[in-house]
Amino acid sequence: MNMTCFENEISENIKQNIVSAWQEGHGGTAEKAHLLHSNDGVVLLIPEALYQAEMTLSRNPGTGGNVLDQYLRTLLHTVASDFVPMLEKNTNQTIDQVIPLVDLHAGWAIAFYRFK
Numbered sequence: 001m002n003m004t005c006f007e008n009e010i011s012e013n014i015k016q017n018i019v020s021a022w023q024e025g026h027g028g029t030a031e032k033a034h035l036l037h038s039n040d041g042v043v044l045l046i047p048e049a050l051y052q053a054e055m056t057l058s059r060n061p062g063t064g065g066n067v068l069d070q071y072l073r074t075l076l077h078t079v080a081s082d083f084v085p086m087l088e089k090n091t092n093q094t095i096d097q098v099i100p101l102v103d104l105h106a107g108w109a110i111a112f113y114r115f116k
Contacts, residue, residue: 011035011090014035014083014086014087014090015032015033015034015035016033017083017086018033018044018046018079018080018083019031019032019033019046021079021082021083022046022049022076022079022109025075025078025079026049026072026075027051028048028049028050028051029048029051030046030047030048030049030109031048032046032047033045033046034046034047035087037091039115040114040115041093041095041112041113041114041115042087042091042095042112042113043110043111043112043113044080044083044109044110044111044112044113045108045109045110046108046109046110047107047108048107048108049102049107049108049109050072050102050104050107050108050109052107054068054072054104054107055104055105055106055107058104058105059104059105065104068104069102069104072102072104072109073100073101073102074100076100076101076102076109076111077098077100077111080098080100080111080113081098084098084113087113091115093115093116094115094116095113095114095115095116096114096115096116097112097113097114098111098112098113098114099111099112099114
């Protein structure tokens with residue numbers, strides 16, 4: 001899959017709005033987002049999306065890491081899904097599925113927008 005970055009005024013606005021929505025819904029230290037585009041879809045990357053305490057909790061067995069992962073994925077899916085219409089308009093593609101992933105060790109939130 002060959003990916004390129006969105007680098008235009010519309011995508012900058014989308015990225016800022018995504019970070020604001022994440023901060024409103026979750027908090028954390030996220031200050032930026034990245035959007036990568038390919039023929040198959042769009043990838044949203046939010047570095048530093050999690051609190052240090054969340055990352056530490058996930059590393060300790062039996063402390064609810066699975067519950068935390070599921071909660072964060074649900075929140076990410078909610079936030080990411082709100083931007084489907086904007087991304088469809090910007091890419092001239094129909095998004096079939098939003099797939100949320102959270103890297104609890106790195107603290108990144110990642111969403112795949114898969115085209116139909």
